[in-house]
Amino acid sequence: MPLKGLKVRIYPNKAQKIKIKMNFGYNRFVWNQMLNMLIERYKNNPKAPFLNAYALNTLLPALKREYLWLKDAESTSLQATNHDLIEAYKKFFNEHKGFPKFKSKKFLKQSYQSKCVNKNIKQVGAKYIKLPKLGILRFKSGRPIPDKIKSVTIKQSFTGKYYAVLLVECENQAFEKTNQQIGLDMGVQDLLVYSDGTKVPTIRFDKRLAQRKHYWEKRLARRRLIAQKEIAWDKHNKVLNPRVLSDFVNYRKAKVMVAKYNEKIANQRNNYLHQLTTKLVKQYDVIAIEDLKTKNLLHNHKLARAIANQAWRELRRMLSYKCEWYGKQLIVVNPYKTSQICSHCGHDDGKHPLDVREWTCPSCHHHHDRDVNAAKNILTIGLGQALVKELSPLLLRLRTKKQVCNVPRSSVL
Structure with a gap:
């Protein structure tokens, strides 16, 4: 089935806003720590093979023991951060894209991604949605949310609005053929x-x-x-x-x-x-x-x-x-x-x-x-x-x- 992105606006309360900002910080910290480790590793041994996301995920438990406050983070979001970092790191060497940059809380765009595990992301009623670590939030969307959800990306705009971008599975909805070219x-x-x-x-x-x-x-x-x-x-x-x-x-x-x-x-x-x-x-x-x-x-x-x-x-x-x-x-x-x-x-x-x-x-x-x-x-x-x-x-x-x-x-x- 094709995957589609569905962007909905969410309305968190004060406690949920604090949790969202804390998760921004947790993922930003893990990105910077892992990126610094990859840079030092390359300096010490330029011929060392590329690490994959699984190798970085094995370092997360040790990082959480060193920084106890990381245990409050949404666990799958840290794994998604490692995956994105490895993909960006490989693109620099294989496709000559820009080198990954260290993240700052001053960046205008803040976001983190969570995976759907055991239906921890689902629509509750007509106006509410359940998200990991955040609980139930009110949302607004022009269409109903499908049942099969793969992941969600929480974003905050510079104007203070919060959005949830859902990666969902949808049935193939091909339009009727018109035999017209333009x-x-x-x-x-x-x-x-x-x-x-x-x-x-x-x-x-x-x-x-x-x-x-x-x-x-x-x-x-x-x-x-x-x-x-x-x-x-x-x-x-x-x-x-x-x-x-x-x-x-x-x-x-x-x-x-x-x-x-x-x-x-x-x-x-x-x-x-x-x-x-x-x-x-x-x-x-x-x-x-x-x-x-x-x-x-x-x-x-x-x-x-x-x-x-x-x-x-x-x-x-x-x-x-x-x-x-x-x-x-x-x-x-x-x-x-x-x-x-x-x-x-x-x-x-x-x-x-x-x-x-x-x-x-x-x-x-x-x-x-x-x-x-x-x-x-x-x-x-x-x-x-x-x-x-x-x-x-x-x-x-x-x-x-x-x-x-x-x-x-x-x-x-």
């Missing part, structure tokens, strides 16, 4: 342009709340300056316990308000993308999308803010897992020259400036909308890639059979 061109003025000419407009969620957000950003900057002056004054007069920025209540309030507006903008954008991608997966069986390098496009400082607001990578990620869930096909296409080749006759008209939104092919005199033409080319290339992928196993078998048939008889004898 090519998608992503842009700035229009978020998506379909190969049939439909255009999905861009909604600038960041501009809708820009005035309110700017109101609190100004106060945050002002309060930071005032706090920094008082901190400098404390150090100059050699106060025993000089204050830090987090000690100033007004500064913390402004910082949380700015974070709330950023969170609201992100939630509005994600909701819009979810509705759009679900509609696409329902209507089309094959979806061809261009592989844009957003990092390179952000070097254009005139369009960087607008490009970042589009969230093209998140759109592609949503389409990827939804196509896998619902039995549809997503094809990623290289966008090279898709906007300058005529989709009608294949003539290459050369590069056009960004302000040229329409052009006429000098070969077949067909008038094109720049984005619609690119979407048609993306669909054509995508269908070609899908055909090659389907035929490649057949061609390989035919080639092998031909080689066997062409073996000389003398060599067989």
